[in-house]
Amino acid sequence: MGVEIRVEGLTKSFGRQTIWQDVSLTLPAGEISVLLGPSGTGKSVFLKSLVGLLKPDRGHIWIGDRDLPYLPERDLYETRKLFGVLFQDGALFGSMNLYDNIAFPLREHTKKGESEVKRIVMEKMELVGLLGAEHKLPGEISGGMKKRAGLARALVLDPEILLVDEPDSGLDPVRTAYLNQLIVDLNAEIGATFLIVTHDINTARTVPDNIGLLFLRELVMFGPREMLLSSEEPVVRQFLNARRAGPIGMSEEKDMSELEAEAKMGMEVGKLPPIAPQLMPSDGRVRPGQAPPGAWCAAHGVTPPPGSFVDDLGRNWVEEWPRYVASMGHSSAAGHGQGGQQPAGGAR
Numbered sequence: 001m002g003v004e005i006r007v008e009g010l011t012k013s014f015g016r017q018t019i020w021q022d023v024s025l026t027l028p029a030g031e032i033s034v035l036l037g038p039s040g041t042g043k044s045v046f047l048k049s050l051v052g053l054l055k056p057d058r059g060h061i062w063i064g065d066r067d068l069p070y071l072p073e074r075d076l077y078e079t080r081k082l083f084g085v086l087f088q089d090g091a092l093f094g095s096m097n098l099y100d101n102i103a104f105p106l107r108e109h110t111k112k113g114e115s116e117v118k119r120i121v122m123e124k125m126e127l128v129g130l131l132g133a134e135h136k137l138p139g140e141i142s143g144g145m146k147k148r149a150g151l152a153r154a155l156v157l158d159p160e161i162l163l164v165d166e167p168d169s170g171l172d173p174v175r176t177a178y179l180n181q182l183i184v185d186l187n188a189e190i191g192a193t194f195l196i197v198t199h200d201i202n203t204a205r206t207v208p209d210n211i212g213l214l215f216l217r218e219l220v221m222f223g224p225r226e227m228l229l230s231s232e233e234p235v236v237r238q239f240l241n242a243r244r245a246g247p248i249g250m251s252e253e254k255d256m257s258e259l260e261a262e263a264k265m266g267m268e269v270g271k272l273p274p275i276a277p278q279l280m281p282s283d284g285r286v287r288p289g290q291a292p293p294g295a296w297c298a299a300h301g302v303t304p305p306p307g308s309f310v311d312d313l314g315r316n317w318v319e320e321w322p323r324y325v326a327s328m329g330h331s332s333a334a335g336h337g338q339g340g341q342q343p344a345g346g347a348r
C-alpha cells in the first residue's frame with residue numbers, strides 16, 4: 001500500500017501574492033514525511049493543493065501517470081478517494097456524534113450498508129483509541145480526542161495517502177507524544193504515504209523518514225531526516241533547533257540590520273544537537289519505509305553530531321540495529337521500549 005507523489009515545479013499565488021514557487025519534491029510511497037515552515041508560509045495551502053482543493057498556477061503533482069491539477073473533474077473526484085485528510089481545524093460536524101462524524105465519508109462516498117459501516121467505524125475508532133466515545137458530541141470531548149476522531153474519519157476510506165495538518169497543535173506534550181506514537185503505529189499498520197504538517201520540533205526530529213522546510217516562498221530543503229538534522233544550512237539549522245539566532249525573524253525574514261546586530265553581539269547558531277533515534281512502532285516491528293539509524297549519514301560521508309542515535313538508556317542504535325532486526329524476526333519486541341524515544345518503541 002501507499003503510492004508515491006511526485007511534485008514538480010509547483011507554484012501557487014493568490015492574486016499578486018506568491019505563496020510558494022517552484023516546489024519540487026517526492027513523497028516516497030509508504031514513508032512518513034513532515035513539512036515544516038514558519039506560520040503563513042503556505043503549508044496548509046500546499047496540502048490543499050495536493051488533494052486538488054486549490055489549483056496551482058503552474059507545475060505538476062504526479063500520482064502514477066495522473067497529473068492532478070490537469071485532471072478532468074470526474075477523474076479528480078476518483079483520485080481524491082486515494083487521500084485521507086485531517087485539516088488544521090479538524091472540521092468535525094458539531095451536531096453529529098463521533099460515530100456519525102466518522103461514518104460520514106462512508107455514507108457519502110460508498111454504497112456500503114449500515115452493518116458494514118459499523119464494522120469499519122468501530123475498527124477505526126479502536127485504532128485511534130476512541131472506543132466507548134461513539135455517542136459523544138465534538139463539543140463534549142478534549143482537543144486530543146477531537147484530533148483522533150478527525151484521524152479516524154480520515155482513515156475510513158482506507159487511504160493510500162494520509163495528509164495531516166498540525167495534528168499536535170494545542171495538545172500538551174504528553175498527548176503529543178501519544179499522538180506521535182499513534183501516527184507511527186498507523187503507518188506501520190496501513191502502510192500509506194504520510195505527509196504531516198507540524199510546528200513541533202520534537203515531532204519533526206523523531207517521527208518522520210523525510211523532512212521538508214518551506215521558507216520565504218521556497219522549499220528550502222526536502223530529504224531524509226538525517227540529511228536535514230545534520231545540515232549546516234542556516235535556515236534549516238535554525239528551524240530544526242528552534243533558535244532565535246539565524247535568518248528567520250518574527251516577521252519571517254530578518255532585515256540586514258538585525259542580522260548585523262546579531263553578528264556583532266556574537267549570537268551564534270551553536271553546535272548541532274545529536275540526532276535522536278527515530279520513534280518505532282509500539283509493537284516493535286520495523287516499518288517498510290524506515291531506514292537503519294545512521295544509514296544516510298554513512299552513505300553520504302556525513303559525521304553525525306556527537307551523541308547521535310543514542311537512547312535514554314545509553315544504547316547506540318547504529319550498533320543495536322542489526323541485533324534488533326534479527327531478534328524481531330523471531331518474536332515481538334513489544335514492551336522492551338522505555339518511553340517514546342527509543343527504537344524499541346514506546347509504551348502506549
Ligand SMILES: Nc1ncnc2c1ncn2[C@@H]1O[C@H](COP(=O)(O)OP(=O)(O)OP(=O)(O)O)[C@@H](O)[C@H]1O
Nearest residue numbers: 014019037038039040041042043044045046088199
Ligand atoms: N483561499 C485563500 N485565498 C487567499 N489567500 C489565502 C487563501 N488561503 C490561504 N491564503 C494565504 O496564503 C498564505 C499561507 O497560508 P497557509 O494557511 O497555507 O499558511 P500555513 O503555513 O499553513 O500557516 P500556519 O502555520 O499558521 O497554519 C497566507 O498568507 C494566507 O493568508
Ligand SMILES: [Mg+2]
Nearest residue numbers: 043044088165
Ligand atoms: Mg496551516
